[in-house]
Structures are given as structure tokens and as C-alpha cells.
Amino acid sequence: MSGGHNEDLFARARRAMPGGVSSPVRAYGSVGGTPRFLESAHGAYVVDADGREYVDLIASWGPAILGHAHPEVIEAVTDAAARGLSFGASTPAETLLAEEISGRVAAVERVRFVSTGTEATMTAVRLARGVTGRDLIVKFSGHYHGHSDGLLAQAGSGVATLALPGSAGVPEAIAAQTIVVPYNDPAAIAEVFARHPGRIAAVIVEAAAANMGVVAPEPGFNALLAQTCHDNGALLILDEVLTGFRVGPAGYWGVQQQTGETYAPDLFTYGKVIGGGLPVAAVAGRAEVMDLLAPVGPVYQAGTLSGNPVAVAAGLATLRRADAAVYAALDATSAALQAEVGAALEREGVPHVIQTAGNLFSVFWGAPVAGGVPDYETATRQESFRYAAFFHEMLAQGVSLPPSAFEAWFVTASHDADALSRIAAALPAAARAAASATP
Numbered sequence: 001m002s003g004g005h006n007e008d009l010f011a012r013a014r015r016a017m018p019g020g021v022s023s024p025v026r027a028y029g030s031v032g033g034t035p036r037f038l039e040s041a042h043g044a045y046v047v048d049a050d051g052r053e054y055v056d057l058i059a060s061w062g063p064a065i066l067g068h069a070h071p072e073v074i075e076a077v078t079d080a081a082a083r084g085l086s087f088g089a090s091t092p093a094e095t096l097l098a099e100e101i102s103g104r105v106a107a108v109e110r111v112r113f114v115s116t117g118t119e120a121t122m123t124a125v126r127l128a129r130g131v132t133g134r135d136l137i138v139k140f141s142g143h144y145h146g147h148s149d150g151l152l153a154q155a156g157s158g159v160a161t162l163a164l165p166g167s168a169g170v171p172e173a174i175a176a177q178t179i180v181v182p183y184n185d186p187a188a189i190a191e192v193f194a195r196h197p198g199r200i201a202a203v204i205v206e207a208a209a210a211n212m213g214v215v216a217p218e219p220g221f222n223a224l225l226a227q228t229c230h231d232n233g234a235l236l237i238l239d240e241v242l243t244g245f246r247v248g249p250a251g252y253w254g255v256q257q258q259t260g261e262t263y264a265p266d267l268f269t270y271g272k273v274i275g276g277g278l279p280v281a282a283v284a285g286r287a288e289v290m291d292l293l294a295p296v297g298p299v300y301q302a303g304t305l306s307g308n309p310v311a312v313a314a315g316l317a318t319l320r321r322a323d324a325a326v327y328a329a330l331d332a333t334s335a336a337l338q339a340e341v342g343a344a345l346e347r348e349g350v351p352h353v354i355q356t357a358g359n360l361f362s363v364f365w366g367a368p369v370a371g372g373v374p375d376y377e378t379a380t381r382q383e384s385f386r387y388a389a390f391f392h393e394m395l396a397q398g399v400s401l402p403p404s405a406f407e408a409w410f411v412t413a414s415h416d417a418d419a420l421s422r423i424a425a426a427l428p429a430a431a432r433a434a435a436s437a438t439p
């Protein structure tokens with residue numbers, strides 16, 4: 001289908017910016033076609049440059065938990081902006097936001113605000129190295145922690161393989177400090193610690209993986225990581241940039257606590273929802289670890305716009321509004337949507353599996369993954385071409401899905417019966433497109 005005005009905007013954008021985008025996935029590289037240029041958004045909907053309205057299942061990749069342009073958030077932002085955009089000094093609201101976070105997450109005593117999830121994980125890694133005096137970091141294949149050099153390392157070929165750079169421009173010496181292991185594999189963790197005694201500063205893990213499609217940790221896996229780290233003098237960094245305050249009031253860690261899986265990460269990283277759509281992210285954790293950060297301790301970290309008053313106002317208004325009713329609505333909407341999608345695909349005989357982590361979910365396509373996806377290697381074997389066909393048919397019918405099979409689908413508290421029925425109406429044709437798609 002023609003992108004109309006979007007075509008011209010994309011052509012012009014490509015002359016002005018690499019790939020025409022400010023972040024690669026927006027370019028529709030993995031589904032093809034012309035990205036929609038958005039002009040506005042309200043509630044569960046986004047509106048493109050042709051004036052077409054779409055039910056939005058991206059939600060700004062997570063932050064828009066209440067729905068777009070929520071009146072209470074807009075009012076808070078407008079009030080804050082009228083009092084000045086940035087002071088480069090402390091504000092009372094920062095402390096309120098830090099208290100809101102530590103009030104929700106019992107394991108958090110101190111919070112340091114930054115502007116992006118990338119900065120949060122980068123800072124957490126530096127802090128772990130500062131605390132332990134060690135260099136090596138362990139991450140999992142298929143887990144995304146932002147684009148700092150040391151965390152871009154992708155899948156190593158086997159257990160404890162020293163990773164190759166996952167991006168051009170990452171010095172080998174830096175990539176060599178990151179060891180990539182398969183997810184949900186306790187033996188791989190035991191082996192990596194056995195192979196590098198006394199050298200691992202931290203394990204960093206998404207609280208539930210949601211950047212290779214949604215792959216929840218196996219029961220006990222996160223607790224095992226915490227135990228193994230602590231037995232070996234390393235720190236566990238639980239990356240909740242995506243899951244934090246979206247899947248529950250205390251993030252995925254809180255969901256796990258409630259289901260009886262108790263463990264204590266040393267550091268948490270947050271982003272997305274805590275800024276309510278403006279740039280706020282954070283590293284958080286126990287006082288004795290966090291107080292190694294400057295100015296109290298020797299681990300340096302700083303930011304001109306960190307704790308920006310307008311962004312903090314958006315985050316505070318969002319979190320204060322995100323009460324039990326909001327989380328219940330997100331859970332119910334997500335479950336209803338999963339049921340609709342599953343039924344539509346089943347009617348057309350499209351082999352698939354829907355995986356969840358709290359209210360996050362994604363669809364894996366094709367028979368090879370029908371038994372479930374525990375890790376990245378399995379995730380990459382899915383039939384992504386079916387998703388491209390499905391995606392474009394949904395888009396043509398006014399539903400905006402993430403432009404990659406490897407992304408989670410995001411609902412908001414504004415997705416009401418009307419939004420869900422618009423999605424349901426689009427599903428049969430999209431499921432047919434997925435069924436007849438060829439590689």
C-alpha cells in the first residue's frame with residue numbers, strides 16, 4: 001500500500017539523516033515498506049502525516065503506559081515547563097520521583113537519574129566494576145541493554161566464548177570484556193564462573209527478555225543468577241528499563257516476588273515508563289553500592305540534563321497515576337488481545353506461539369518454534385517473513401505494530417473496547433496474509 005505523504009517525508013528524511021531515522025528500527029528495515037511519519041497521538045491512537053489514525057501497539061516502545069497525551073501528564077509537563085526547562089541544579093521533584101521508585105521497589109534505597117536506558121546500564125556496569133575491582137561482564141545472547149560499547153556484544157558461538165563486537169566501531173579490547181552466554185541455561189552460568197574465577201564483576205540480565213520477542217526467565221533462573229553472583233563476589237544487574245513499572249507496580253522483580261521467587265539484585269536499571277514519554281532513566285539499588293557513585297564515592301557519572309525538571313514531572317505524574325487499576329487494565333487488555341490474535345492465527349492454520357512476561361507479549365512464527373522459545377538461538381529460527389506480511393496487513397487496516405518480529409507488543413491503559421474491536425476486525429485478513437506468506 002502507498003505511504004502517500006509519508007513516502008515524500010521518508011525520501012526527504014533520508015537525505016537529511018542516516019536511513020531517515022533517529023533510531024534504526026523505525027526505518028522498517030525488517031518488514032520493508034515506508035515508515036509512517038507521525039504527527040500526533042492521543043490515548044491508544046497515533047496519527048500519521050496523511051491524517052490516518054492507527055491503533056498503536058508500540059506505545060513509544062513502552063513509556064506510554066497510560067496512553068498517549070494523558071491529560072494529567074500533559075498538565076504536569078506544562079506546569080513544569082512554564083517554570084523553566086532546565087536548571088542544571090537539584091529540584092524537589094527529583095527526590096519525589098526517587099522516593100516513588102524506592103517506595104515501589106523494596107530493594108531500592110538510592111536512585112541516580114540519567115536520561116536514557118543506555119546511560120543507566122552503562123553506569124550500572126561501571127559501578128559494578130568500581131565495587132568489585134574486576135573487569136568482566138556477563139550478558140545473555142539476545143538481550144539488549146542499550147548501545148554502549150561493552151553491551152553491544154551479541155551471541156557468542158557457545159558457552160563462555162569471548163564475544164566479537166556486535167557493531168562496527170567497538171574496539172576488540174572492549175568487546176573482550178563482555179562474555180555472552182545463552183539465556184535460560186544454568187549450566188552456561190556455572191561454566192562461565194568456573195572458567196573465570198575472581199574476574200567477573202557482574203551479570204547483567206533483562207528482568208524478562210523482551211528484545212528478542214518476549215522470553216521470560218525459566219522459574220528460578222533469575223534467583224539462580226543472584227545466588228551465583230553472590231557466591232562468587234559478583235553483582236547482579238537486573239535491567240528493568242523495559243519491564244520496570246510496565247508489568248507491575250514494582251516491575252518484573254515485583255511480579256516474581258509475588259509469585260514466591262525472591263532474590264535480591266544488587267542494581268536495577270530503569271527507563272521508559274519512569275519518564276512517562278520524556279527522557280528519564282535511572283540506576284538504583286542498595287545504599288552501600290549506590291554510594292560509591294560520585295560525589296560520595298569514586299565512580300564518576302554525571303549529566304547536564306540528568307533529572308531534568310520537565311522530564312521528571314512527566315515521570316512522576318505517570319507513576320502516580322499508574323495505580324492498581326491501571327495495572328489490572330493492562331493485564332486484562334493484554335490477555336484479551338493475545339486471545340484474539342491466537343484465535344485468528346489458529347483459524348488460518350498459522351503455526352505460532354505467543355509468549356508472555358506479565359502484560360508484555362509477542363508472537364513467534366512458524367513450526368520450528370511452536371514448542372516455545374527459551375533463548376535467542378531458537379528465536380532466530382522463527383519464520384519472520386510471516387510477520388512482515390501480517391504487519392503490513394494490520395497497518396493497511398489501521399493498526400500499528402512494532403516493525404519487527406523481535407519486539408514486544410505494548411498495550412496502554414487507554415486501549416478500550418473500541419481500540420480492541422478495531423484490532424479484532426483487522427486480524428482475519430492479517431492472519432490470512434501470514435498464512436500465505438512465502439520467504
Ligand SMILES: Cc1ncc(COP(=O)(O)O)c(C=O)c1O
Pocket residue numbers: 061115116117118119121144145146147206211239240241242243271272281
Ligand atoms: C532492556 C533494555 N535496556 C536498555 C535499553 C536502552 O534504553 P534507551 O533506548 O533509553 O537507551 C532498552 C531499550 O529498548 C531496553 O529495552
